[in-house]
Amino acid sequence: MSTISFPDGFLWGGATAANQLEGAYLEDGKGLSIQDVMPQGIMTPRTDGPTDDNLKQVGIDFYHRYAEDIALFAEMGFKTFRFSIAWSRIFPKGDETEPNEAGLAFYDRVLDELERHGIEPLVTISHYETPLHLAETYDGWVNRDMIGFYERYVRTLFTRYGARVKYWLTFNEINSIVHAPFMSGGINTPKDQLSPTDLYQAIHHELVASALATKAARELAPNAQIGCMVLSMPVYPLTPNPDDVFAALTTERVNLAFGDIHVRGEYPGYYLRSLREQGVELTITDEDRTLLKENTVDFVSFSYYSSICETTDESKRVMGEGNLFGGVKNPTLKESEWGWQIDPVGLRLVLNQFWDRWQKPLFIVENGLGAKDQLVEIDGVKTVADDYRIAYLQAHLEAVGEAVADGVDLMGYTTWGCIDLVSASTAQLSKRYGFIYVDRNDDGSGSLDRYKKKSFDWYAEVIRTNGASL
Numbered sequence: 001m002s003t004i005s006f007p008d009g010f011l012w013g014g015a016t017a018a019n020q021l022e023g024a025y026l027e028d029g030k031g032l033s034i035q036d037v038m039p040q041g042i043m044t045p046r047t048d049g050p051t052d053d054n055l056k057q058v059g060i061d062f063y064h065r066y067a068e069d070i071a072l073f074a075e076m077g078f079k080t081f082r083f084s085i086a087w088s089r090i091f092p093k094g095d096e097t098e099p100n101e102a103g104l105a106f107y108d109r110v111l112d113e114l115e116r117h118g119i120e121p122l123v124t125i126s127h128y129e130t131p132l133h134l135a136e137t138y139d140g141w142v143n144r145d146m147i148g149f150y151e152r153y154v155r156t157l158f159t160r161y162g163a164r165v166k167y168w169l170t171f172n173e174i175n176s177i178v179h180a181p182f183m184s185g186g187i188n189t190p191k192d193q194l195s196p197t198d199l200y201q202a203i204h205h206e207l208v209a210s211a212l213a214t215k216a217a218r219e220l221a222p223n224a225q226i227g228c229m230v231l232s233m234p235v236y237p238l239t240p241n242p243d244d245v246f247a248a249l250t251t252e253r254v255n256l257a258f259g260d261i262h263v264r265g266e267y268p269g270y271y272l273r274s275l276r277e278q279g280v281e282l283t284i285t286d287e288d289r290t291l292l293k294e295n296t297v298d299f300v301s302f303s304y305y306s307s308i309c310e311t312t313d314e315s316k317r318v319m320g321e322g323n324l325f326g327g328v329k330n331p332t333l334k335e336s337e338w339g340w341q342i343d344p345v346g347l348r349l350v351l352n353q354f355w356d357r358w359q360k361p362l363f364i365v366e367n368g369l370g371a372k373d374q375l376v377e378i379d380g381v382k383t384v385a386d387d388y389r390i391a392y393l394q395a396h397l398e399a400v401g402e403a404v405a406d407g408v409d410l411m412g413y414t415t416w417g418c419i420d421l422v423s424a425s426t427a428q429l430s431k432r433y434g435f436i437y438v439d440r441n442d443d444g445s446g447s448l449d450r451y452k453k454k455s456f457d458w459y460a461e462v463i464r465t466n467g468a469s470l
């Protein structure tokens with residue numbers, strides 16, 4: 001037993017995204033999203049249209065099994081469940097004026113089920129699933145018209161679900177557009193042909209749209225709390241050389257800027273300087289500036305998986321993998337089977353840094369270990385002996401507890417992929433994060449049956465004791 005304690009009402013739970021688990025990719029009027037042309041993940045070019053090898057077409061069939069899955073989350077004692085709404089279920093092409101009722105009705109059913117179990121919904125409005133038509137016709141967020149399409153979409157969501165959903169995230173890992181412009185920003189222009197001006201203009205459009213979502217919530221769903229969602233990745237200097245220390249800060253600022261803008265409502269000087277140095281000239285209207293300034297977020301949410309290093313010494317730049325982007329490897333850390341370096345202290349650092357910097361409530365909405373699980377039979381019961389996952393989560397939650405003891409205002413913690421789902425980067429199912437094993441393989445075979453892993457009971461106990469069992 002440790003002395004770690006978490007606040008009363010702490011929102012323990014798990015996180016998912018529509019495109020990675022729902023399946024039913026053409027059901028009930030759903031349109032295609034960019035994910036339907038990404039069968040191999042982020043490392044290979046998009047396909048011209050949907051192909052049968054895309055595991056996301058079926059996902060884990062959450063679209064039809066949501067009640068069974070939510071019952072399992074309830075059995076673990078989840079206080080909250082993070083899921084995204086597939087934009088292309090609500091507006092199949094993205095630029096229509098009227099929403100698709102059958103798509104809206106699906107999320108009503110999901111919310112009914114959550115309510116039945118007393119689980120608080122945490123909704124991501126846009127999680128890497130821009131309607132494909134918007135990517136192909138408008139080049140995604142490069143085009144200013146996207147702001148209007150997104151605004152119509154969020155207003156539809158707040159009108160329909162505003163009384164039932166309190167916590168909303170405007171864009172998943174909004175800063176990831178810098179690294180994965182198609183997946184994150186629906187930008188159809190290949191990354192190597194995308195000019196810095198178009199990239200940063202797209203970012204500006206998303207930031208204005210995020211502020212507009214906050215504004216719309218104040219009007220349509222006054223009890224809603226709106227958060228930004230950033231991919232966090234602490235950057236350590238590889239050596240104590242002051243040049244390395246500053247290089248680490250410069251690399252980290254690429255990510256920090258997004259929180260700065262959402263919390264302070266204006267572009268920081270270091271960001272504007274970096275744009276000038278890249279020859280970027282942004283089109284920003286006076287109305288944009290006012291929107292950003294007047295509609296800052298209620299809380300800051302983030303994903304955390306690993307840290308990276310930085311150095312100015314080219315001969316020491318040994319690169320590693322990470323969540324959507326890697327960095328210089330840290331020689332002191334171990335790594336996952338996908339080369340993501342495991343660093344629980346980094347999570348405490350992020351929490352302390354974000355709280356000290358922004359003084360806004362924080363929410364860890366993604367953290368976890370992707371691993372190649374083996375389904376085995378123990379005492380006649382099929383399960384996964386995922387002690388490695390328990391060790392990962394235990395160490396990270398202990399680090400979280402230290403930050404909470406420092407006075408960090410933390411709203412909750414949702415592990416990524418609480419039930420196995422399709423990986424965002426590899427588009428495979430063999431990279432598993434869940435407490436619940438789903439019988440589906442990379443070749444699409446499998447019964448889709450669900451099995452509790454060893455970590456299922458472990459997490460249930462953590463939640464039952466509000467972290468005291470850690």
Ligand code: BGP
Nearest residue numbers: 017172173323370423424425426
């Ligand atoms: C984040 C995404 C998620 C998710 C997670 C794990 O970048 O927000 O959608 O999948 O990372 O990444 P992966 O699935 O590539 O292991």
